[in-house]
Amino acid sequence: MVVALILRTITDNGIVKPLLGMGLGMGYAAALMAAGWHQYRRSSSLAPVFVACGAILMSSIVVETHARFGSLPLVPAYWTLMATGAALAFVSRQFSVFLPVSVGTLGMCLAGAAIDYPDPFFPYLFMVLLTANLLGYYAGTLKRCGWLRWTVLIVTLAMFLLWGMRLAAVAARKNDPAPTLAPEWFLPVLAAVGVAFLAIALLGIVRSRREKLSAFDFCLPTINAVGSYLAARVVVEGTDGSALALSLVAILFALVHFGAAFGLAMRNIDGVPGTNSFVVAGSALLALALPAALGSGFAAAPVLAVVALGVAVLSDRWGSGAIRATSYLLQVYAVVSLALNFLTNGLPASPLAGTVPGAALAAAALVHYRWCRRHPLPARSPLFATYDTEDLSGAVTLLAALTGSFFLLRAIAWWIIVPVGPGGPETFQCTQSIIINLAALGLGLFAFRTRNREIRNVAILVIAVGAVKSASDLLGTKGVPLVLSVLSFGFAAATQSITLSRWQRVHPMPAPESGEPDKETVPALGE
Secondary structure, eight states, X not given: OHHHHHHHHHHHTTSSOHHXXXXXXXXXXXXXXXXXXXXXXXXXXXXXXXXXXXXXXXXXXXXXXXXXXXXXXXXXXXXXXXXXXXXXXXXXXXXXXXHHHHHHHHHHHHXXXXXXXXXXXXXXXXXXXXXXXXXXXXXXXXXXXXHHHHHHHHHHHHHHHHHHHHHHHHHHTTOOOOGGGOHHXXXXXXXXXXXXXXXXXXXXXXHHTTSOOOHHHHHHXXXXXXXXXXXXHXXXXXXXXXXXXXXXXXXXXXXXXXXXXHHHHTTOOTTOTTHHHHHHHHHHHHHHHHHHHHTOHHHHHHHHHHHHHHHHHHHHHHTOHHHHHHHHHHHHHHHHHHHHHHHHHOOOSSHHHHHHHHHHHHHHHHHHHHHHHHSOOOSSOHHHHHHOTTOGGGHHHHHHHHHHHHHHHHHHHHHHHGGGOTTHHHHHHHHHHHHHXXXXXXXXXXXXXXXXXXXXXXXXXXXXXXXXXXXXXXXHOOSHHHHHHHHHHHHHHHHXXXXXXXXXXXXXXXXXXXXXXXXXOOOOTTO
């Protein structure tokens, strides 16, 4: 490094021309890396020192000579960085050592991002970053190096974010983009990087086989899918492009992820490791793209609910508890998105548009719940064996069905109450409370009749929601609707109290062998 400082000093002071100084510096850095290669052949402990110093020096010289002296054009600068990374990857491959490829990849990535920042020529930059990600994958074959792969990925995502935001800002101001922004290259580069990341993730999972999957390999498909779609949407919306076309491409890409999941499941490895990472990615992409493709979040929610049911069926076929948990999360997302659409956008103008989504989602979620209670957990599921041995989380599908039913009945009530006149809003508010309270009443009686503790607990939760809703009615409504709201809550609460008191008088009996361990024997209501 002393020699490097001397070369830098004589170049700064004009003793040698910048071009000659650059050549001397790069030659010295290359000599250090060559010396490191020779030391590796001799199994010397000094080999990593030579390689690391040479790589750091080469990256520094490339950035300095391009940015400060302007003696190294952009394209040769990027090619020099990629050649350095490739050469050090060759050293790592020849001697099965991790340090050369890690230093070369990190230097190439950071130096490439630093060149001309914050105004690089983005297509060339992503050529360097894509190479860095490929070398990062290769480094992972030598040693688990999550820190290196995460660093390169974060730099890549940050550069995409910078590119997309600058394009969107230019489009918002109606200005002509600078040549370095290359707007015509954004979507092709994004597609190329997305496909490359998909391949890297797939290869990483296939390579791991029965070993524990790294967090990077698990998260990469979802980060890639969601990040690519959001970046593309920002640019497409900013340039008045076709959101429908983008959504259709995203749905196709989601199907590709599900296809990759099927391919991984066909390996016949217990627990189908890695399959869930592509299921999560495909589900997330569908959740983002379907509303734009179908033109409404109301229409997308029941489709997602059906997809969640399908994912649950696949989890049983593949014996994966993680995929089963993903189906629960997707069902929750579907019902939450439906609820948010109703609460933020109001009821659609058409009665069918206001009732069909809730009915379809409620039906899909209810079938999902019944399916879960009739199909036991996979025999070997680390997730459920550790956190949820009784599959209590499956109750969220029942809650989703109840929520969908609530919005269905709420929509029907609205269309009935609209002609009432000035008292309609108060009547509608109290009607929602009555729906919740009657649901709690029905659930409690059904749980008592079937001796189902899970539904009993759900009924308690629903009556608690009804209590809050009826209390809000006391503050904002009056008249007959308020009386009916309070009476419905009182009747439901009294019934719940009676059934719970009778439930607690008996000792639980052993659960019958019916696949539903949440049942116990209690006396009839009239005993």
